[in-house]
Amino acid sequence: MTLFGQPLKAKVSFTPRYKDRRNAKANLVFVAGEKSPHEMDMDSKFYQAELAPGPREKDELIDKLWDKYNKKADKGTICHKVFEILAHIKLCDQNNQQYYNDTEILGMIDINNYDINLIIEKVYDYYISKFNHHEWSVADYNECKKWIFKALNYSDGIFDPRNKNIVQPEQHFDIEIKKEWAKYSYQTKIGQINGYLAIKGTMDLIARVNDDTLEIIDYKTGKRLDWATGQEKTLAKLHEDPQLMLYYYAIHKLYPDAKYVIVSIYFINDGGMFSVCFDKSHISKIENMLKNKFETIKNTTNPELNKSWKCTKLCHFGKNTFNNTNHLPIIEYRENQITPLGEHMTMCEQVHHDILVKGIDAVVDEYQAPGYNVGQYKAPGSAE
Numbered sequence: 400m401t402l403f404g405q406p407l408k409a410k411v412s413f414t415p416r417y418k419d420r421r422n423a424k425a426n427l428v429f430v431a432g433e434k435s436p437h438e439m440d441m442d443s444k445f446y447q448a449e450l451a452p453g454p455r456e457k458d459e460l461i462d463k464l465w466d467k468y469n470k471k472a473d474k475g476t477i478c479h480k481v482f483e484i485l486a487h488i489k490l491c492d493q494n495n496q497q498y499y500n501d502t503e504i505l506g507m508i509d510i511n512n513y514d515i516n517l518i519i520e521k522v523y524d525y526y527i528s529k530f531n532h533h534e535w536s537v538a539d540y541n542e543c544k545k546w547i548f549k550a551l552n553y554s555d556g557i558f559d560p561r562n563k564n565i566v567q568p569e570q571h572f573d574i575e576i577k578k579e580w581a582k583y584s585y586q587t588k589i590g591q592i593n594g595y596l597a598i599k600g601t602m603d604l605i606a607r608v609n610d611d612t613l614e615i616i617d618y619k620t621g622k623r624l625d626w627a628t629g630q631e632k633t634l635a636k637l638h639e640d641p642q643l644m645l646y647y648y649a650i651h652k653l654y655p656d657a658k659y660v661i662v663s664i665y666f667i668n669d670g671g672m673f674s675v676c677f678d679k680s681h682i683s684k685i686e687n688m689l690k691n692k693f694e695t696i697k698n699t700t701n702p703e704l705n706k707s708w709k710c711t712k713l714c715h716f717g718k719n720t721f722n723n724t725n726h727l728p729i730i731e732y733r734e735n736q737i738t739p740l741g742e743h744m745t746m747c748e749q750v751h752h753d754i755l756v757k758g759i760d761a762v763v764d765e766y767q768a769p770g771y772n773v774g775q776y777k778a779p780g781s782a783e
């Protein structure tokens with residue numbers, strides 16, 4: 400299920416419906432910045448126009464498009480890492496520290512004596528060794544470099560982190576909403592679990608504009624599209640954008656003194672800068688949005704599947720069956736399913752089938768991974 404009909408990094412989402420319910424029991428976390436096959440889309444018009452060929456050509460085309468799409472997203476990661484390092488360099492400068500230690504890639508950087516080209520080169524080399532499922536070329540390197548300098552030079556450097564008063568690069572948030580409406584309580588096979596809905600995600604950069612105002616800066620290398628609808632995001636739509644509202648909500652919790660928050664998004668390759676301003680008058684609207692989505696999830700007993708070409712190409716649950724697992728695979732006996740009659744159901748269809756037959760609670764219990772129990776959400780790496 401796609402919450403809010405929003406895409407990609409800009410996103411608040413859950414993955415497959417039956418997993419949603421499990422999340423609803425176990426985690427109840429809205430994640431900003433992750434994507435599921437439902438939300439991932441390429442240029443669907445191009446895709447449809449090109450899909451007249453037979454199934455094999457169709458598969459090859461999807462693979463090609465998917466690889467291209469993925470590579471662009473990976474290039475975005477490279478650019479983001481460079482912006483993050485520059486923000487840390489500026490933060491060290493503000494704090495009168497001479498060195499920034501980038502423990503992931505670069506090690507110690509002398510903030511008064513560094514070469515940005517070398518930073519880009521090293522970050523690029525690091526990531527292409529990680530993203531080695533693509534073929535990388537000089538053209539890719541040049542494109543990353545072009546995007547980075549385009550962002551840094553945009554409008555006299557207003558998106559260059561070194562020109563900002565940095566509050567926090569890569570601001571993580573993981574916040575429980577301690578409101579009555581956000582409470583949940585479920586009976587599971589290991590007992591009762593209770594808690595509050597939580598939101599989590601990461602913002603690229605927080606900067607201070609003045610005593611009353613913070614700015615959230617978000618760099619986007621992809622298209623300015625609502626990937627769920629395929630429509631362009633206009634400034635008016637960005638005012639209602641769930642990701643941006645969620646970012647503001649998180650900032651209002653993390654920095655309660657900030658009266659105003661500007662969210663500035665720079666679409667490096669599609670339209671330049673868009674700025675939206677939020678203040679405390681938006682809080683009740685955002686909470687209502689979260690509450691409605693939360694209620695929808697809690698009340699879902701018969702999840703609807705968003706079936707599309709992505710099921711068989713991108714989704715683990717659509718590409719695989721329960722063969723060779725500790726669940727007995729079911730043979731499809733119904734018509735008009737993705738699985739042809741007489742063949743083993745995909746994991747997705749089998750779980751959905753079982754939800755209809757046995758109910759969602761029984762399915763959550765039955766399909767839990769061995770050794771795993773649905774329980775309370777814990778932050779990654781938590782030792783609690």
Ligand code: SF4
Nearest residue numbers: 415705710714717747
């Ligand atoms: S197979 Fe399709 S409908 Fe099922 S979980 Fe995957 S993407 Fe969603």
